[in-house]
Amino acid sequence: MNISNLFPILTFNQLVKYMLDSTLHALADSTRRSILLRLGEKEHSVNEIAEPYEMSLAAVSKHLKVLENANLIKKEKVGRSYSCRMNYEPLKEVQELINEYRAFWEARLDELDHFITQTKKD
Amino acid sequence: MNISNLFPILTFNQLVKYMLDSTLHALADSTRRSILLRLGEKEHSVNEIAEPYEMSLAAVSKHLKVLENANLIKKEKVGRSYSCRMNYEPLKEVQELINEYRAFWEARLDELDHFITQTKKD
DNA sequence: GATATATTCAACCGATTGGTTAAATATTTA
DNA sequence: TAAATATTTAACCAATCGGTTGAATATATC
Numbered sequence: 001m002n003i004s005n006l007f008p009i010l011t012f013n014q015l016v017k018y019m020l021d022s023t024l025h026a027l028a029d030s031t032r033r034s035i036l037l038r039l040g041e042k043e044h045s046v047n048e049i050a051e052p053y054e055m056s057l058a059a060v061s062k063h064l065k066v067l068e069n070a071n072l073i074k075k076e077k078v079g080r081s082y083s084c085r086m087n088y089e090p091l092k093e094v095q096e097l098i099n100e101y102r103a104f105w106e107a108r109l110d111e112l113d114h115f116i117t118q119t120k121k122d
Numbered sequence: 123m124n125i126s127n128l129f130p131i132l133t134f135n136q137l138v139k140y141m142l143d144s145t146l147h148a149l150a151d152s153t154r155r156s157i158l159l160r161l162g163e164k165e166h167s168v169n170e171i172a173e174p175y176e177m178s179l180a181a182v183s184k185h186l187k188v189l190e191n192a193n194l195i196k197k198e199k200v201g202r203s204y205s206c207r208m209n210y211e212p213l214k215e216v217q218e219l220i221n222e223y224r225a226f227w228e229a230r231l232d233e234l235d236h237f238i239t240q241t242k243k244d
Numbered sequence: 245g246a247t248a249t250a251t252t253c254a255a256c257c258g259a260t261t262g263g264t265t266a267a268a269t270a271t272t273t274a
Numbered sequence: 275t276a277a278a279t280a281t282t283t284a285a286c287c288a289a290t291c292g293g294t295t296g297a298a299t300a301t302a303t304c
Contacts, residue, residue, distance in 0.1 A: 100162075153292090180252075
């Protein structure tokens with residue numbers, strides 16, 4: 001199930017929800033986070049990506065599919081192999097999410113700070 | 123399975139990996155993201171948290187358990203109910219992760235920029 | 245002490261996950 | 275054209291997921 005297939009039948013908010021679901025799910029696995037870091041550094045073929053992991057090529061291929069569906073990587077066919085590279089875009093959405101939480105968090109810290117100052121004054 | 127039970131038998135890196143796994147897994151569900159946003163704003167009892175969702179109280183209780191195991195919320199027993207509040211701490215780790223990816227991403231953009239400048243010069 | 249309230253626990257369900265192996269598909273090379 | 279290489283697909287497996295319902299456990303109130 002690729003996100004682009006669903007595009008015309010979802011509202012914007014549903015789309016953001018779906019994107020965050022798939023991005024965060026893709027990141028919630030240490031093998032995939034490691035793959036993404038390596039692809040951030042430089043492009044790799046599927047075989048190169050799979051090399052360091054103690055699992056089958058098919059398993060790595062599946063991990064790449066999860067990253068690709070989350071739009072975190074792009075694959076381009078080059079001869080008989082695929083060149084994979086990272087796509088940062090979806091991480092901006094995650095960044096924004098974290099910022100939202102931080103805004104609330106800091107607002108509450110301010111409140112607490114204010115409370116302490118008030119208490120000291122009394 | 124709570125992270126604190128595993129603490130003595132894991133290395134620091136394994137611990138970070140486990141924490142990111144559980145934090146990102148907890149965030150990869152829109153109900154839990156929504157709960158966390160509301161708890162960021164203010165403390166709530168389990169019943170209050172459950173109110174807006176069209177699912178059983180037990181289901182919400184499970185979501186809260188996932189958030190609690192990821193250390194994203196704290197629960198305190200107050201009389202016969204529980205007061206829940208957000209804990210921002212684990213999100214710092216996520217923030218750092220995103221920053222790592224961004225560092226690579228920007229380094230590559232710089233390379234590309236450099237390449238374009240070079241090409242124009244020729 | 246009986247009853248109402250707040251929450252969790254246990255058992256179950258169908259769907260999804262992360263892995264496997266073996267076969268299929270493309271493409272290049274000999 | 276045959277063989278080697280790169281990758282995906284299909285079928286399977288056990289574990290986990292997100293939900294349900296009904297019973298259990300605390301605590302507060304009548």
